[in-house]
Amino acid sequence: MILGAVAGQLGCGFEGQGGAAGGADAGTTPDAPAVIPGPGDKDGDGLKDNVDNCPAAPNAAQYDEDGDRVGDVCDNCPHLANAGQENVGETGAGQAADPVGDACDPRPTVSKDRISLFLAYNSTADFAGWSVAGDQNFAVSGGALRNTTTTDLALAWRNDLDLRDATLVTKVKYTALSSTYQFRGFAVVGNFSRSTGNNALGSGLGCGEMHDAGLPGTFFNAARYGGTAFDNEVNGATTLAVDKSAVYSATLAGTTISCRAGAQTWTRTASFSVDDGIALSAWGAGVDIEYLLAFTIDD
């Protein structure tokens, strides 16, 4: 689902509703909400306001990925528990507040960040419009985008997301790892473009973790994809294991990617032209992708 500027729309526009209910103070306080007997349902999603986790945004399904009791469609950090929805970083720096909460804002003291995309994979609608390739069986299941194949590359991508220079955040749980395939791991690939046949990987900048049997150990991964080849980078040892969960955060700027996993950050560049899509790629690894989020900067 595309959140757009949902958070910025909250808290306004409800004057003038009703009028049929009560009317005890008619004419004296024109900006006051209408008096409604009993709990109301101002967003009309079938849930009364006092039990609605987004009382001003229709969300009948009440999805709440981070469990902080603020629904995904109105949560200013839908992937991080922040029940207080604190967002004072910009105003504290003398700027206008943007719709992104302090807990997850890529630039917490600078205005104009927004959440452009949040896919929590609660329904098949969250995977609509995406393409797949390789030895894959991607499907939305159990609140995740799940791939269980481990034989080779499993790729899901979408080119037309208009996310140039975005910050991408994804959480993955490894559910299976090949014992024989050379490559095992996962990367979220930004600045992605793919328009050719099934043997081409496409082009983009990856952020994740990889075990390569041709290299010692397992390493954090900032992969540069270009055409039919990819170029992994060794960036420090880590460990892949079944049931491991990891959050990968990639900030893209032109042909440069800064990739963060845990406390480690690294930067790589690509020489090829890039587009504005995203790919989710696993090699030799079953994965449950729990969410994919993109921050962008408004002009």
Ligand SMILES: [Ca+2]
């Ligand atoms: Ca609602």
Ligand SMILES: [Ca+2]
């Ligand atoms: Ca929430």
Ligand SMILES: [Ca+2]
């Ligand atoms: Ca939250």
Ligand SMILES: [Ca+2]
């Ligand atoms: Ca903010």
